[in-house]
Amino acid sequence: xxxxxxxxxxxxxxxxxxxxxxxxxxxxxxxxxxxxxxxxxxxxxxxxxxxxxxxxxxxxxxxxxxxxxxxxxxxxxxxxxxxxxxxxxxxxxxxxxxxxxxxxxxxxxxxxxxxxxxxxxxxxxxxxxxxxxxxxxxxxxxxxxxxxxxxxxxxxxxxxxxxxxxxxxxxxxxxxxxxxxxxxxxxxxxxxxxxxxxxxxxxxxxxxxxxxxxxxxxxxxxxxxxxxxxxxxxxxxxxxxxxxxxxxxxxxxxxxxxxxxxxxxxxxxxxxxxxxxxxxxxxxxxxxxxxxxxxxxxxxxxxxxxxxxxxxxxxxxxxxxxxxxxxxxxxxxxxxxxxxxxxxxxxxxxxxxxxxxxxxxxxxxxxxxxxxxxxxxxxxxxxxxxxxxxxxxxxxxxxxxxxxxx
Numbered sequence: 001x002x003x004x005x006x007x008x009x010x011x012x013x014x015x016x017x018x019x020x021x022x023x024x025x026x027x028x029x030x031x032x033x034x035x036x037x038x039x040x041x042x043x044x045x046x047x048x049x050x051x052x053x054x055x056x057x058x059x060x061x062x063x064x065x066x067x068x069x070x071x072x073x074x075x076x077x078x079x080x081x082x083x084x085x086x087x088x089x090x091x092x093x094x095x096x097x098x099x100x101x102x103x104x105x106x107x108x109x110x111x112x113x114x115x116x117x118x119x120x121x122x123x124x125x126x127x128x129x130x131x132x133x134x135x136x137x138x139x140x141x142x143x144x145x146x147x148x149x150x151x152x153x154x155x156x157x158x159x160x161x162x163x164x165x166x167x168x169x170x171x172x173x174x175x176x177x178x179x180x181x182x183x184x185x186x187x188x189x190x191x192x193x194x195x196x197x198x199x200x201x202x203x204x205x206x207x208x209x210x211x212x213x214x215x216x217x218x219x220x221x222x223x224x225x226x227x228x229x230x231x232x233x234x235x236x237x238x239x240x241x242x243x244x245x246x247x248x249x250x251x252x253x254x255x256x257x258x259x260x261x262x263x264x265x266x267x268x269x270x271x272x273x274x275x276x277x278x279x280x281x282x283x284x285x286x287x288x289x290x291x292x293x294x295x296x297x298x299x300x301x302x303x304x305x306x307x308x309x310x311x312x313x314x315x316x317x318x319x320x321x322x323x324x325x326x327x328x329x330x331x332x333x334x335x336x337x338x339x340x341x342x343x344x345x346x347x348x349x350x351x352x353x354x355x356x357x358x359x360x361x362x363x364x365x366x367x368x369x370x371x372x373x374x375x376x377x378x379x380x381x382x383x384x385x386x387x388x389x390x391x392x393x394x395x396x397x398x399x400x401x402x403x404x405x406x
Contacts (some may be wrong), residue, residue: 075109109137169224370395
């Protein structure tokens with residue numbers, strides 16, 4: 001049965017990426033879990049030939065993906081806290097926000113962003129479905145509505161001067177309902193800002209390991225512009241950000257609002273067209289690029305084993321789960337992965353069942369090769385593990401292409 005596009009309802013016929021079957025990327029296992037069946041879902045992406053929205057084939061499984069165990073705290077990353085503080089300073093200055101303004105964040109997590117507005121005396125509210133993070137925000141004096149954001153909830157909320165949504169738009173199963181709710185809760189001259197990974201960067205840098213079940217949409221400016229326009233909204237500015245391998249921050253408003261249109265929007269959409277994002281070939285070519293990355297990674301591991309070299313991994317991240325499950329990597333090729341997060345230590349990677357150990361294991365069993373799975377923090381990991389490099393350990397990243405340090 002042909003699936004229809006979640007935005008425009010056109011039949012989906014373009015196969016963008018098929019990674020087979022895999023467990024949810026954050027479904028880490030305890031040793032006891034190995035005695036139970038492990039649930040997997042198809043991990044396939046389709047592209048709409050009409051509106052160019054790239055989307056998961058199995059989006060109806062949302063209730064099986066977003067469990068209480070999925071919750072994480074944004075404030076654990078200092079880099080992300082700094083990013084949020086810079087955003088708040090920019091928004092307050094650019095849009096003249098003050099004590100009579102109202103700011104709302106959708107998917108407000110633990111208050112990592114809104115605390116900056118509270119500190120400046122600007123009224124705000126967060127919308128966050130997960131209790132643990134909502135409680136953490138409330139402890140900082142941030143009001144939180146604990147629910148999923150959509151039209152049903154929008155009818156109960158006050159309209160805002162600024163609505164922020166960071167890395168939530170790609171996680172929304174019903175993107176039309178979510179966008180309509182943004183419009184319904186926005187004041188006539190209000191502003192919406194959304195941040196999300198940029199599909200053009202994902203393809204250009206062959207970042208297929210950023211594909212997870214939990215991400216229902218993979219977004220270009222071309223696609224989001226169409227989605228906004230259909231809801232009576234207008235994108236008036238866009239910024240390119242380095243976060244998450246390359247993201248966009250869009251600025252939206254009612255299509256009748258006074259916000260001046262910036263040339264950045266037309267310029268980026270033209271770049272997307274120049275890259276072929278308004279044609280089918282851009283989407284049809286990605287499978288072979290992902291296969292090249294996977295094959296090079298697997299070939300390296302097999303060669304290292306044949307040569308008797310020891311290998312370990314660093315960073316029990318979702319990225320690593322995607323590439324290892326697609327490549328079929330198991331403990332015989334990668335015996336263990338180290339991670340600094342206490343909640344992950346002692347567990348096993350979903351699908352591959354590779355043990356997750358504390359970073360001290362790298363000093364106890366210094367590997368010949370250390371594979372850095374979250375390539376976006378490779379520089380940070382190399383600095384942290386410089387003592388291993390001095391003893392001969394070589395660092396390896398697989399995306400966008402296999403690289404081995406000297």
